Amino acid sequence: MSLEPEEFRRLRHAELLLDTERTTEAIERLGPLAATRPDEAWVQAVWARALVAAERYEEALSAARRALAVDSGHQVAWLMAARALRRLTRHDEAVRHCADAIRALPDRAPVHREYAISLLDGPGGGLPEEAYRAASEAIRLDPQQAAGHYLLGLAAQRLHPGFRWGPVAVAAFEEALRLDPEFTPARNTLAVIQLGSGRVGEAARGFAASAAADPQQGIYQHNVQVVALRLVSRLRWIALAALVVCGGVGSAMFPEPLGHRLTANAVLTSALLLAWALWWAGTLRPLPKPVRATVFRLVRTRGSVRLGAIGVGVGSACGLIAAAVPLPDPGWYGLLWFVGLVTQAVLILVAGQVSRARLAELRRTGEAVSRRDFRPAGPPGPRPPFAPESPPGATPPGRSEG
Template identity: 35%
Template sequence: MTSVEDALTTADAYLAVDRTDRAAQILTAALAEHPDHADLLTELSRAQLRMGAPELAMYTAHSALRVAPGCTAAMRMYALALSGIDEHEAAAQVAYRAVVSEPNDYLTHYTYAIVLAAGWQYQTALLCVEEALRLQPASADVHFQRGLILQKLGRIGESDAAYAEALRLDPDHSAAMHNMALNGLKRGRWTTALSGFLGAARMDPKLGDLVRGNVGAALRMPLRWTTLAGVVVCFFAGTIVAGSREAQQVPYRLAGAASLLGLIVLLGWVFRAARIIPRRAWPAVLKRRPMLVLRILVSVASVAVAIPANLGVQTMTLQASAVVLLVLGLIITIIGWKEGS
């Protein structure tokens, strides 16, 4: 016969190393022998939340509360599960009951803050998370939640400070590093953001899909400018190729050479910064954001067309290529600004 204490201890150990499926198996087996044990039901609910099954976790936590109506841990799991299925008002009510029941437990305030933030009540959530922080200032997760709420409120500097404190307390807090990178991206610091996203992925491989999408978002920022620069370069390249009088060509040649140099420098900067992206990750990143492929192709092709144009080569093919790239670049620029791609 399995001891409840042994099952809880073993399951907690598996949860600590992110073996949620194994923890759930152990708790389920223990519940077969002790079907009405509130602690086992509460822990199973926590495991189910970790597994991304909030509806199942809701029923399990509700079962725990039927057995032990005053169990604040079960209230917290129930509130989080309700929040996970978008029952925000009910979740807030349950979380508030937990706070009233255990006002000196930082976890009740922390849970209440999470539930309120999920229901877009950020100002109230901030008050709750600061109370949790007062009760437990050494919790990296509480600092992270505070940073997340401040981020939603647009207080980016304070949000960064909260994430930095979470990372100081827990250097492996991948979510804090990831969200700091998001803050950097909002400020236009795409190289910093790129480094942060990749660092978060190294800490937690489960962030892979999310990181790949955000790496693409970081690359989109400078590539928007390379696309626009490519349009300018192609305009001057087409004008130079179509021109006939040398005296009229001098200003265009100077402007064309300057814009070409600018595009080359810009592309060099982007590709140099992008070298930190692992080669095996590139296909997935580009698959998530196919517009990036078009931006890169148009920018590189613009350089290929502009170099011979600025060197005096005048052919119909070169002129047609410049016009096609100019039009394509304009289309990509307009679609990109409208759709954020």
């Protein structure tokens, strides 16, 4: 059954509205047509897409199935049914549905990508071995699509987050970004890996770029706050060293003449200022100005980062006083040591708790990925029986192009 010209225009207009995320308008535009054309696969598939965007998943699943009953080869209908099943947490059905979709459309890369997503989306980390194979097939069919490489990286990361599979995951994420520099999920996940390996500056750049590209995604904003807290918290080691060394030297030199004590204070103060300058030069100065501005803004405005900064500030102030001021009684050095260390430790601990509570809230509202963000857990199940390979189309780890 063919569409009338006016129906065709309405359907195409609804697709354009969905492309621009104007879901409510698309629903209004398409609803009457979907009601009068239950036996038109294209109409029902687009209607299912609109319902998925509107989070009406049961209705979307029904519409997708109506489309497939008319045309079992309609790709959009297969994909929308899979997404609706996942949103309804019917993970096993979603996997079986995608397996049926592959049998119906074995040469369609989007179907293999959807299968990989469904395999990764299950409880306990899903089925990463099968997801790796599905993503590999999607890349073979369409090597220029960044999402396939990203899914391959996620699967490799869950297979074994160590030296064997880690380089494969990193190469896949980097290839996804090479193909699409605006692909924020790959950039964010790569920054997670960088943060876990101690490359805090690179992670800060990645998180800030992801948050700027997609400001509505709560997990990206959270990650920027975490890396800002990590950058600020590095100062605590300088404060700790200053309190221990300056307190010890000040107490030991208390009986000495004031001139000798002032000389020691000058040396200690110079060393402390040099340590702060090295922290600035090695930690914040290499960051691009927009990233530094983001860190400073978070210090001023975000609770967890501000608490950590206050704790480090109190510890640093106590260290500076111990270094620069010849105190009138040795007991003052012990008091500064106690106040500085305890305040710093308690506020940094509270900042971490606030940050974790925020992450838990993001997960409850569905804005965060289902795995741990900074230290991914080991894979559920045994290591797969095949050796890791570089993702198709990507440069193998340790080998340069050309």
